[in-house]
Amino acid sequence: MITLDTSAVFAVVNRDEPHHRRVTAALLQDTGPYLIPTGILSESAYLIEGRLGLRVLDGFLSDCETGAYSIDCGENDMPRIRTLVRRYADLPLGFADASVIACAERHGGRVLTLDLRHFGVVAREGKLTVLPE
Numbered sequence: 001m002i003t004l005d006t007s008a009v010f011a012v013v014n015r016d017e018p019h020h021r022r023v024t025a026a027l028l029q030d031t032g033p034y035l036i037p038t039g040i041l042s043e044s045a046y047l048i049e050g051r052l053g054l055r056v057l058d059g060f061l062s063d064c065e066t067g068a069y070s071i072d073c074g075e076n077d078m079p080r081i082r083t084l085v086r087r088y089a090d091l092p093l094g095f096a097d098a099s100v101i102a103c104a105e106r107h108g109g110r111v112l113t114l115d116l117r118h119f120g121v122v123a124r125e126g127k128l129t130v131l132p133e
Helices: 007-012 022-026 038-053 054-066 078-087 096-106 116-122
Strands: 001-003 034-037 070-072 111-114 127-132
Touching: 001 007, 001 022, 007 022, 007 038, 007 054, 007 111, 022 111, 034 038, 034 096, 038 054, 038 070, 038 096, 078 096, 096 111, 096 116, 116 127
Parallel strands: 001 034, 001 111, 034 070, 111 127
Antiparallel strands: none
16 A cells, blocks of 8 residues: 655656656555545645646546545544644644655555655654655
């Protein structure tokens, strides 16, 4: 199982993204499911629509609808998200990244992201594996 961050979602759907091949290859090395926390779903959709347009957004939403990605609601993650946001306030970590971390922790700890600034720091605790390697 891999939990995706917004940067990974954007790199997967954007073939012009410099890291597209590397991120897609890391994703395809796992059989899934590929988890998208609800905490980043809006952020991802907003970025895709704003930078790539409605056609690409529709393709992404279709992939979500058909199960290419599993939407993880994380309804019990709020205490962990709050703890992470407080603990890493100096980064600042923020709600979206904290929701990715909380989701990943529940599902084996693998996070696909290009955001090493935030996730790399948290990974030093030993609960996360940041992909692509």
